[in-house]
Amino acid sequence: MQDAQRLPPRDGVPRMLASGVSVGRGRSGGRTSGPPHGAAWPPGRGARGARSGPCALSAAGRGASILASDAGPRRGMDRIRVMVAEDEFPVREAIVGLIEDGEGIRVVATARDADEAVARALEVRPDVALLDVRMPGGGGIRAAREILRRLPAVRVVALSAYRDRESVLEMLRAGATSYVTKDASPEELVDAIRRAVRREGEPVPFAGHVLQGLDLRLDPEEAGARMERIGRILGEGGPRLVFQPVVRLASGEPVGYEALARFPGGGGRPDEWFAEAATVGSLVELELATARQALVQLERIPTGGLLFLNLSPSTVTSPALRRELEGTACGRIVLEVTERVPVADYSALREALDVLRGSGVRFAVDDAGAGWASLRHVLELSPDFIKLDRALVRGIEDDPSRRALVEGLLPVAAGMDAQLIAEGIEGAAQLEVLRELGVPLGQGFLLGRPAELPSAGTAVPPARAGVRPATA
Numbered sequence: 001m002q003d004a005q006r007l008p009p010r011d012g013v014p015r016m017l018a019s020g021v022s023v024g025r026g027r028s029g030g031r032t033s034g035p036p037h038g039a040a041w042p043p044g045r046g047a048r049g050a051r052s053g054p055c056a057l058s059a060a061g062r063g064a065s066i067l068a069s070d071a072g073p074r075r076g077m078d079r080i081r082v083m084v085a086e087d088e089f090p091v092r093e094a095i096v097g098l099i100e101d102g103e104g105i106r107v108v109a110t111a112r113d114a115d116e117a118v119a120r121a122l123e124v125r126p127d128v129a130l131l132d133v134r135m136p137g138g139g140g141i142r143a144a145r146e147i148l149r150r151l152p153a154v155r156v157v158a159l160s161a162y163r164d165r166e167s168v169l170e171m172l173r174a175g176a177t178s179y180v181t182k183d184a185s186p187e188e189l190v191d192a193i194r195r196a197v198r199r200e201g202e203p204v205p206f207a208g209h210v211l212q213g214l215d216l217r218l219d220p221e222e223a224g225a226r227m228e229r230i231g232r233i234l235g236e237g238g239p240r241l242v243f244q245p246v247v248r249l250a251s252g253e254p255v256g257y258e259a260l261a262r263f264p265g266g267g268g269r270p271d272e273w274f275a276e277a278a279t280v281g282s283l284v285e286l287e288l289a290t291a292r293q294a295l296v297q298l299e300r301i302p303t304g305g306l307l308f309l310n311l312s313p314s315t316v317t318s319p320a321l322r323r324e325l326e327g328t329a330c331g332r333i334v335l336e337v338t339e340r341v342p343v344a345d346y347s348a349l350r351e352a353l354d355v356l357r358g359s360g361v362r363f364a365v366d367d368a369g370a371g372w373a374s375l376r377h378v379l380e381l382s383p384d385f386i387k388l389d390r391a392l393v394r395g396i397e398d399d400p401s402r403r404a405l406v407e408g409l410l411p412v413a414a415g416m417d418a419q420l421i422a423e424g425i426e427g428a429a430q431l432e433v434l435r436e437l438g439v440p441l442g443q444g445f446l447l448g449r450p451a452e453l454p455s456a457g458t459a460v461p462p463a464r465a466g467v468r469p470a471t472a
Helices: 089-101 114-124 139-150 165-174 186-198 220-235 270-279 283-296 319-325 346-357 372-381 400-415 428-437
Strands: 080-085 105-111 128-132 155-160 178-181 240-248 254-262 306-311 333-337 362-368 385-388 419-422
Touching: 080 089, 080 114, 080 186, 089 105, 089 186, 089 372, 105 114, 105 186, 114 128, 114 139, 128 139, 128 186, 139 155, 139 165, 155 165, 155 186, 178 186, 220 270, 220 283, 240 283, 254 270, 254 283, 270 283, 283 306, 283 319, 319 346, 333 346, 346 362, 346 372, 362 372, 385 400, 400 419, 400 428
Parallel strands: 080 105, 080 128, 128 155, 155 178, 254 306, 306 333, 333 362, 362 385, 385 419
Antiparallel strands: 240 254
16 A cells, blocks of 8 residues: 555554454344355465466446334334445445444344335334445435435434545535444444434534545635646656565565655655545546556566555556556556545456456455455455555554454465465564464565665665564
8 A cells, every 4th residue: 555545543453353243144143145245255266376478458235124123113212223225235234233233223224225225214214324325326315315304303324435525515415414434443333323313403523534634625726736736747757656565574585566656845645645636637647657657667676576556446447557557567566456536336346357367467455454445345356465454463462352363364365365465564573473373475664664676687685684584
C-alpha cells in the first residue's frame, strides 16, 4: 500500500477477524444453504506459476429473509431490532454476525436490494434500518426515503464502502441519522446503531472516521486550482518514486519492491494528492503516470524480483493499463489494489484481473485484518499475496491475541495458494515472532526504508544492518 495512505489509527486489532464471524455460517452456527461465495476459494486452483515473458494482453446473492416471530411492530421488547439491507451475501452475513454479537441487539430481517428493504421494513417495523448505500434497486437513498415516508420512527444508519461527500450528503438528505463505513470496527458499527435509537429526533454523530477528509462541494475556482496542480505533475511525467523492499523473512533477501510516490515538498501526503486527483477526474491518469515511471525502472530490480504497484480499481479495469503493460515482464508485476476509490463493481474488477492474470500479472490485497473492505477483497478476488495490516504486527511480540490472529491467517493463505506479507515491521522482536510463526514475507523500516533503486547491475544488500538471517 502507498505508505502514507493510512486511515487514522485505532485502538486494538479488531475488525472482521477479531469479531469471530465466520462468513457463510448462519446464526445457529451451521452452514447456510448454498456456498458462501462460489469464487472465493476455488477448489483445485493449484500453484500459480508466473510467466517470465512479455505481456500479451487482450481485452448470486441470497434473497431476503425474515424471522416469522419477528413480524409486526415492537411490543414491550427491550432489544434493539435491526434490519440489514446489503446486496453482497458474504458481507451481509458478516454484518449480521457482528450486530448480533452486540448485547441487546438482534437482526429481525435481511434484504438484498432497495425493494426488499422497503417491503421487509413494512413487515417487521424495525427500530433501525442498516442500509447499503449502493445496493440495487435505487440504493440506500431510495430505500431510506420510502421507509421513512411510511415509518417515520425508524432510524436509518447508512452503510457503505464509499466515503465520498456525495454519498454522505445524499443519505443525510434522505433522512439517515448516521453513516458508517464498511471498514469500521465492530464496536463502531454497534455503537452507531445504539446511538441512532438513543438519540431520537437528533442527528447522530458520524461513526468512525467517515467525515475525515470530506470537503464541501468544489466551486469552479477550487476545481481549477486542483486541476492545475495535478496537471503540473502530469506534465513532468508523474511524481518522483522511491521503492521499499519486500523481503523473505527467513533470509532477509528482497523478493521485490513496492513503488511509492513522492510529490513536491509542502504539497501534502501522497494519499492527499491521489484523493485530489480523484475529485477532478484525473486519478486514473495520475496512477498510470506513476505506474509508467515504475515500469521504466523494472530493469533495475534484480532478475526475478517483483514490482508492486498501487492502483485503484478504476485504473485496474482501465484498458489503458493493459496498454501500459504490453511488452513488459508481466510475471514480475504485482498489482496492489488500493482503497483510493472503493470497488463499485466486483464483477468488472474480477474480469479485468482475470485478463491480467492470464499474462502472469499477480495481485495483492492490502491491510488484511483491518476491516470489512480488505476481507471482502480476499473473498472476492482470491489474491496471490495477502498483506497483513500493520495493526496486527504492532505489538505482536507482547500480545497473544495478535499472534493468534496472524497464526490463523497462515492456513487461510495456504489454502488459497497465497503468501502472507507482514507490513510495518519496525522492531527485531516483531521480526522474531513473525519468523517463529512462519510468515514468509515482510516489509517495514527494520527491513528497508523507501529509497531510490540502485543502478542496474548493482548488487542489492540482503537486508538492513542488524537484520540477520534466521538460524536453524
